[in-house]
Structures are given as structure tokens and as C-alpha cells.
Amino acid sequence: MTQATVLTDRFDRALLYATHVHGGQVRKGTGTLYVAHLLAVAATVLEYGGGEDLAIAGLLHDSAEDQGGKARLDDVRNRFGPRVARIVEACSDSLADTAAGERKAGWEERKRKYIAHLEKAGEDVLRVSLADKVHNARAILRDLRKSEIGAEIWKRFGQPKERTLWYYESLAEVFKRRLPGQLAEELAEIVAVLKAE
Numbered sequence: 001m002t003q004a005t006v007l008t009d010r011f012d013r014a015l016l017y018a019t020h021v022h023g024g025q026v027r028k029g030t031g032t033l034y035v036a037h038l039l040a041v042a043a044t045v046l047e048y049g050g051g052e053d054l055a056i057a058g059l060l061h062d063s064a065e066d067q068g069g070k071a072r073l074d075d076v077r078n079r080f081g082p083r084v085a086r087i088v089e090a091c092s093d094s095l096a097d098t099a100a101g102e103r104k105a106g107w108e109e110r111k112r113k114y115i116a117h118l119e120k121a122g123e124d125v126l127r128v129s130l131a132d133k134v135h136n137a138r139a140i141l142r143d144l145r146k147s148e149i150g151a152e153i154w155k156r157f158g159q160p161k162e163r164t165l166w167y168y169e170s171l172a173e174v175f176k177r178r179l180p181g182q183l184a185e186e187l188a189e190i191v192a193v194l195k196a197e
């Protein structure tokens, strides 16, 4: 029997912080509140045995990339500590000095870097990142099966369908090797279904 994770007021504060930071942000191409994604990632992290730091990182994993870059990351470190901040930083694939106004790298370059970076990432980062990718892949499958969206879903990513699928297939392959288990298998299964649809 594994010991149950205890959540303290740090988690409560992280939830408030996440809802504040992401405010009225919605998921790309949908009316779904962004916070729904953050809750799903935190929930999956907890369901697969992650502790409080990992659950908090789940809530905040997109905060630096989407909402404030390096200044946001510094704030997260001050509020929630270095372990959480390290995971958030590692989950951001385009943190390249957003504050300094540097150009974001191109899509494919960013994704290749992110995959290469997962090859060397520690278990903390892999667990939060996998929960993130599983929720994203589930969301794609769900919308692909909605009659009012269907194949239009692929336009959401600004890349041809084949490139988006290449990215998810590459992710599934890395996770199966680096964090083998039920959740990595689930990601691979969703990707296989997406390819077959």
C-alpha cells in the first residue's frame, strides 16, 4: 500500500495562483477555460503517485511559458520553491527570454529541443510533462470525435496534421523509454488511435 499524499495550504495557494495567473485564458481554438487543463494535469500527477510539489508543478507548468516568462518563473520560485520552479522551467519549451523580447524559435526547432531535453530530464520533470501530454492528446482525440470540430482540429496547431502527429509519436516513444509504465502506455495508445482516425 503506498502512502497517501498529503496536500497542505501550499497546494491551495498554488491553485489560487494558477487561476489568477491564467485568468480568463482559454484553450487554443476552444471555449474551455485553461484552468481545466491545469486541474487535469495536477489530478493525473496525483493519481499516478506524485506528491505535493509535483501536483503544484502540474498546476503551474504553463505559467512561465504562457504568462510572464522568466519573471514569472522567479515569482514561482519565491512562492513555491526551487523544486517546483525547476519543473516549470523544464516544462516550458519556449522560455527563450520572452521578457527580453527575443524571437521564439520556430515550431519544429522548439519541439525537437523539447524532445531532446526530455531525453535528459529527471523523473520529476518527466512525470509532470507526461501528465501534460496525455491530457493534450486526450483533448485532441475528444475534439476530433466531435461532429462540429472533427478534422478541423488539426488547423489549431498551425502545422500540418502529420507534423503534429510526428511530435506526439516522438513524445510517446521517449516516455515509454524514460518513464515506462501505465501512463506512458496510455499516451502511446492515444497517439495510435489519433493516427488511425
Ligand SMILES: [Mn+2]
Residues within 6 Å of the ligand: 037, 061, 062, 132
Ligand atoms: Mn500544458
